[in-house]
Amino acid sequence: MTASRPTATTSLPIGSDADLAWVRQEVRQAAADLGFSLVQQTKLVTAASELARNTLVHGGGGQVDITPLANGPRRGLRLTFTDHGPGIRDLDLAMTEGYTSGGGLGLGLSGARRLVQEFAVETEPGRGTTVTVVSWAGGVPASRSEPR
8 A cells, every 4th residue: 555645734623522533533544544554543543542631631622733754655643732731740650651540541641652653741830731642654663752
């Protein structure tokens, strides 16, 4: 299958449960368009679902930017979740394996990190949180970023 050419960033609001379904659908379609396997699509959609729910529940809503990537013949997808909520008070705790604040899929940030090749968190109490993840078709990691 030939991957389609990367296009511009798509920004979607995250303000309701209906928006969560829309985010999952758009991420799955973008990944499929770029040649991601069904397993890769499922991993990315699962991570996106968890991060979108965190944006809504803990950040009070926000948005996701879905950006197709190209690195030579490789195709990838960058998802950037942004909110202007309270931020993450204890990022180390939030990144702890198995930690959940309840209400989501139970994956938490650490679970979402396991499902993608690149992961970064920027957060400041009182100013919000930005979580950026990248997955590449074929699953070849480019690098793994750690939270700041």
